[in-house]
Amino acid sequence: MSSAEPPPIELESLTKYYGDVRGVEDLTFAVDRGEIFGFLGPNGAGKSTAIRVLLGLSKPTDGTASLLGRDVTDRTELRDAKRRLGYLPSDVTFYDRVTGAAVLDHFARLRGDERRGDLLERFPVPLDRNVKAYSSGNRQKLAIVAAFMHEPEVAIMDEPTSGLDPLVQNEFYELLEERRDAGRTSFFSSHILSEVRRVCDRVGIIRNGRLIELDTVENILAEGGTVVTVRLAEEPPAAALEFAGVVRIDRRDGTYQIVLSHEFDALIDRLDEYTVLDLEVREASIEDVFMHFYGTPADGDRGPAANGVDTAP
Numbered sequence: 001m002s003s004a005e006p007p008p009i010e011l012e013s014l015t016k017y018y019g020d021v022r023g024v025e026d027l028t029f030a031v032d033r034g035e036i037f038g039f040l041g042p043n044g045a046g047k048s049t050a051i052r053v054l055l056g057l058s059k060p061t062d063g064t065a066s067l068l069g070r071d072v073t074d075r076t077e078l079r080d081a082k083r084r085l086g087y088l089p090s091d092v093t094f095y096d097r098v099t100g101a102a103v104l105d106h107f108a109r110l111r112g113d114e115r116r117g118d119l120l121e122r123f124p125v126p127l128d129r130n131v132k133a134y135s136s137g138n139r140q141k142l143a144i145v146a147a148f149m150h151e152p153e154v155a156i157m158d159e160p161t162s163g164l165d166p167l168v169q170n171e172f173y174e175l176l177e178e179r180r181d182a183g184r185t186s187f188f189s190s191h192i193l194s195e196v197r198r199v200c201d202r203v204g205i206i207r208n209g210r211l212i213e214l215d216t217v218e219n220i221l222a223e224g225g226t227v228v229t230v231r232l233a234e235e236p237p238a239a240a241l242e243f244a245g246v247v248r249i250d251r252r253d254g255t256y257q258i259v260l261s262h263e264f265d266a267l268i269d270r271l272d273e274y275t276v277l278d279l280e281v282r283e284a285s286i287e288d289v290f291m292h293f294y295g296t297p298a299d300g301d302r303g304p305a306a307n308g309v310d311t312a313p
């Protein structure tokens with residue numbers, strides 16, 4: 001990217017309130033060309049709100065949002081940007097009484113369809129059937145073909161893999177990776193941490209409308225530390241397992257789970273004082289690390305148990 005080229009997606013102090021209800025507040029970040037960027041956060045955090053503003057579907061209360069350098073609140077600039085944009089909404093709705101082929105024809109007239117054939121081979125749908133008769137997975141596949149068949153420079157997607165079976169999900173991740181290799185940008189919200197780990201270069205985590213983390217997946221995981229699970233024959237005093245290097249400690253049914261910042265000496269010294277019945281040491285998983293950001297309930301948030309995060313491997 002030449003330094004003069006604006007970022008494909010840029011939010012600057014973006015704020016959106018629905019009356020008194022906060023959607024997003026003071027959101028600032030940019031997505032670089034060729035990035036696969038994951039937008040994460042618990043239910044109600046503000047992900048869809050930010051996406052709706054970016055697509056010009058919702059007006060910001062304050063701040064700015066731009067797509068490919070175009071101000072999304074300016075109708076002419078937005079129309080220009082949308083020709084180079086692919087969009088996958090969270091709830092795919094089409095006019096029911098038309099065939100899949102007619103849906104694609106409609107989008108082809110608006111934006112082009114040079115990749116229609118190739119994408120239909122990878123995401124096959126019953127083209128001659130009314131969309132009304134489609135399963136939710138087929139609807140989603142049709143939406144993927146519609147969103148990507150004009151080879152958009154930027155794709156914005158709200159939970160794009162919901163309803164897709166694992167093979168189709170995999171095909172979709174490969175599509176995103178090919179786009180990255182070709183310098184095209186992909187931005188999507190997700191609750192599926194395994195997919196974030198697999199495909200995202202960078203993530204932004206939003207909570208209560210505010211950005212609380214913005215980093216590469218690699219860095220976030222590297223800072224996640226090591227998880228030590230240990231079962232002891234004795235019950236150590238409460239403070240005995242709290243020492244330098246311990247980030248977090250949880251006790252459940254006589255088993256201790258200790259998150260360590262890559263320092264083992266103090267732990268080994270301390271365990272030497274007890275009878276160790278069981279010991280497991282592993283790198284923190286993306287679930288361990290991200291749950292920390294989803295955190296405990298706070299002003300109107302729902303807690304980790306209710307945040308809908310899929311922690312499937």
Ligand SMILES: Nc1ncnc2c1ncn2[C@@H]1O[C@H](COP(=O)(O)OP(=O)(O)OP(=O)(O)O)[C@@H](O)[C@H]1O
Nearest residue numbers: 018021022023041042043044045046047048049050
């Ligand atoms: N049209 C609306 N009118 C009023 N409040 C709204 C509206 N849309 C969203 N909100 C509120 O804005 C906040 C952010 O919601 P948003 O849908 O953006 O979250 P989200 O991160 O996309 O959640 P989810 O993961 O559940 O899809 C929530 O408190 C929500 O109730």
